[in-house]
Amino acid sequence: MSDEISRRLEEAARAHGAEAETHADVARIAASVIGPARRRRRATGAATFAAACAAVAVFAGGSLAVMGALRGADVGPATHEGTPVIMSDAPLPTPQGGSDSPTSEQGKPITEYPPVAPSRGEGFPVAFEMRDWVWDYVGNGWSLQSYSASQGLDAKRHVTIPEATIYLVSPDGAAFELVTLPPEYSGAMRVASWQEDERGAHIVWDGDNTADPAVPAGAGVLDLTTGSVSPLVFSTPWGVSSTVTPLAASATGNELWAAFLGGHQRFYRYGTADGWTVAAVNDLESIGDRTADHRWDTAELVGDRRLVTRPDSAAVLFERRPWRNGPLEEFAVYNVNSGALVRSELQFSFPIEPDVVCTVTAWIGDSELSYDCGGKRLSFFTVVPVTGGSATAEYGEAVISGSKSAVLRTSTVGYREATSVSYLANP
Amino acid sequence: MAGAWELVATELVETRYGALVGYATMLTGSRSDAEDLVHDALIAVFGKRRNLPNVGAAEGYVRRAIANKFLDRARKGGRERLALRRVAIKAEATVPGPEGPAADRSSMDQAMALLTAQERACVALRYMDQLSTREAAVALGISEGSVKRYVYDGIRKVSAAINIEIEATEHEWTSVSLKTEGAS
Numbered sequence: 001m002s003d004e005i006s007r008r009l010e011e012a013a014r015a016h017g018a019e020a021e022t023h024a025d026v027a028r029i030a031a032s033v034i035g036p037a038r039r040r041r042r043a044t045g046a047a048t049f050a051a052a053c054a055a056v057a058v059f060a061g062g063s064l065a066v067m068g069a070l071r072g073a074d075v076g077p078a079t080h081e082g083t084p085v086i087m088s089d090a091p092l093p094t095p096q097g098g099s100d101s102p103t104s105e106q107g108k109p110i111t112e113y114p115p116v117a118p119s120r121g122e123g124f125p126v127a128f129e130m131r132d133w134v135w136d137y138v139g140n141g142w143s144l145q146s147y148s149a150s151q152g153l154d155a156k157r158h159v160t161i162p163e164a165t166i167y168l169v170s171p172d173g174a175a176f177e178l179v180t181l182p183p184e185y186s187g188a189m190r191v192a193s194w195q196e197d198e199r200g201a202h203i204v205w206d207g208d209n210t211a212d213p214a215v216p217a218g219a220g221v222l223d224l225t226t227g228s229v230s231p232l233v234f235s236t237p238w239g240v241s242s243t244v245t246p247l248a249a250s251a252t253g254n255e256l257w258a259a260f261l262g263g264h265q266r267f268y269r270y271g272t273a274d275g276w277t278v279a280a281v282n283d284l285e286s287i288g289d290r291t292a293d294h295r296w297d298t299a300e301l302v303g304d305r306r307l308v309t310r311p312d313s314a315a316v317l318f319e320r321r322p323w324r325n326g327p328l329e330e331f332a333v334y335n336v337n338s339g340a341l342v343r344s345e346l347q348f349s350f351p352i353e354p355d356v357v358c359t360v361t362a363w364i365g366d367s368e369l370s371y372d373c374g375g376k377r378l379s380f381f382t383v384v385p386v387t388g389g390s391a392t393a394e395y396g397e398a399v400i401s402g403s404k405s406a407v408l409r410t411s412t413v414g415y416r417e418a419t420s421v422s423y424l425a426n427p
Numbered sequence: 428m429a430g431a432w433e434l435v436a437t438e439l440v441e442t443r444y445g446a447l448v449g450y451a452t453m454l455t456g457s458r459s460d461a462e463d464l465v466h467d468a469l470i471a472v473f474g475k476r477r478n479l480p481n482v483g484a485a486e487g488y489v490r491r492a493i494a495n496k497f498l499d500r501a502r503k504g505g506r507e508r509l510a511l512r513r514v515a516i517k518a519e520a521t522v523p524g525p526e527g528p529a530a531d532r533s534s535m536d537q538a539m540a541l542l543t544a545q546e547r548a549c550v551a552l553r554y555m556d557q558l559s560t561r562e563a564a565v566a567l568g569i570s571e572g573s574v575k576r577y578v579y580d581g582i583r584k585v586s587a588a589i590n591i592e593i594e595a596t597e598h599e600w601t602s603v604s605l606k607t608e609g610a611s
Contacts, residue, residue, distance in 0.1 A: 005554055005582065005585060005586070006554045006555065006557070008535050008589065009453060009535060009539075009550075009551070009554055009555050010555060011535070012449075012453060012535035012536060013446070013449035013450050013452065013453050013555065014446075014449055015449070016448065016449040016452040016453070016458060016461070017445035017446045017447075017448055017449025017450070017452075018445055018449075019458070020444070020445050020448035020449065020452075020458060020461075020462065021444060021445030021448075024444055024445070024448075026440050026441050026444055029440050029444060029466070030436065030437045030440040030441065032466065033436055033440060033466065033469040033470055033473060034433050034436055034437070034473070036470045036474065037432075037436065037469070037470050037473035037474040038433075039474075040470065040474030040475070041473075041474060041475070041476055209543045209544065210543060263459075290459075291459065324462075324463070324466070325466065
């Protein structure tokens with residue numbers, strides 16, 4: 001039986017392989033492998049302390065593109081040194097009404113707390129029960145925090161995971177249990193954005209193939225007062241989307257999402273003023289057809305896919321290439337807040353060979369991007385403006401992360417908290 | 428002048444690209460996803476400064492990288508898992524050639540689509556790469572027990588789907604009786 005299965009697997013694989021080979025341009029594929037691989041080798045070869053720092057900066061900067069979704073002091077500097085963050089094994093914060101207690105937008109510190117909520121088990125924070133009057137205190141310094149679990153990769157059998165729970169957390173670190181979610185929304189559930197004025201949130205969760213029946217991944221609009229979830233789906237020109245994923249959520253409450261259906265994708269903007277609209281990004285040629293060769297798509301990356309979104313989560317990078325990992329022809333930056341799309345055509349100030357491929361390595365402020373370019377004989381870093389029109393790339397020195405130094409918000413680590421990493425799934 | 432690794436990479440792509448995509452397709456269920464996976468795996472393998480003396484050695488590394496990256500993507504859940512499920516119900520594209528092999532391929536594709544990501548990876552490493560349980564466990568970074576369980580579950584599903592009977596002696600997984608401390 002084993003031999004028979006092996007034989008049939010091999011046969012099926014061979015058939016797929018033969019089909020793939022008839023369509024493959026192996027010379028082009030080899031070139032598209034060697035260029036990025038060479039750049040990786042060069043980067044790892046120069047693994048100095050500075051290089052490591054730069055890599056961490058880029059990585060952490062990417063994660064903050066996501067954390068910007070939680071618009072509050074959870075991404076800003078700590079305002080109260082020494083105030084405890086509630087953890088499952090930490091003592092409850094004592095109610096504080098003194099002068100060192102932070103003041104909300106409404107100017108009122110909490111002086112009395114509701115009863116402690118029943119424990120939800122290991123990993124969950126100790127929290128107070130939610131009361132409607134707590135909302136009156138919510139302002140600067142507060143945050144929404146989610147706690148959820150997922151199936152372990154190495155789990156032998158499907159395990160029942162606890163219900164995901166969302167807490168409202170005060171600047172003092174006091175958590176108030178807002179809502180718990182049903183099992184189908186609980187797998188690795190994350191808050192993608194918080195609509196403070198509506199007392200709502202956009203959330204995403206992972207699917208679970210080990211469950212019977214399988215639980216699909218998805219996203220939804222959560223009412224923070226009732227706990228009800230409305231699954232987020234879009235009516236695309238090709239039908240109702242099967243999957244959606246957030247790409248950016250800015251500090252001012254504007255977002256960009258991608259919706260997928262088969263080989264198609266479409267982008268939607270959520271604006272604080274006008275709700276859901278079709279994003280201007282969809283005007284880019286062939287961006288909706290993921291099977292087309294010559295088309296626009298989110299930025300092509302080797303490695304860190306979080307670079308698609310600017311660290312402040314207010315802009316998303318799109319590129320046009322003749323094929324996957326092919327030479328960069330044009331790029332466009334979509335401003336999540338204004339909804340505007342600025343297209344730039346890449347030009348070089350010096351002659352280059354046609355095999356030179358550029359991949360983005362960093363956002364530099366609001367107006368520039370760093371690209372790492374390389375071909376069979378030429379490799380260089382360059383910084384290009386994103387102001388539209390013709391973007392001229394100069395020959396830059398081979399440094400690890402861009403040829404310009406810029407101060408970026410690169411990481412946030414809470415007191416006695418794990419370092420956050422990106423949870424937005426980029427296409 | 429191209430380095431030795433570049434010559435190996437070029438030769439690997441020129442001579443084994445189809446085989447790698449075929450292998451990856453059995454994992455992903457979709458040729459376009461498989462091509463992406465192979466591309467990423469090639470860059471990952473050749474992007475590291477390691478000694479790859481020949482195409483055979485390089486292909487082994489790339490195959491492990493394909494399985495690993497496939498599992499990484501599945502671990503992230505979300506779209507990849509949904510994509511797999513979509514593939515499972517997607518109609519097969521028409522392919523040239525004799526009807527027999529095409530139908531055979533299609534039935535194996537559908538059978539593999541029934542498996543979880545972990546089961547696919549373990550079945551591929553054991554039954555296509557002919558790795559031992561220990562080797563597969565090391566390649567995927569999971570325990571031998573898990574490999575056995577995934578292979579057992581995966582093969583059972585595949586066998587049922589393509590109407591092959593499992594012989595009791597052939598499965599690798601055996602239950603382990605737990606003993607509580609102090610029990611005789």
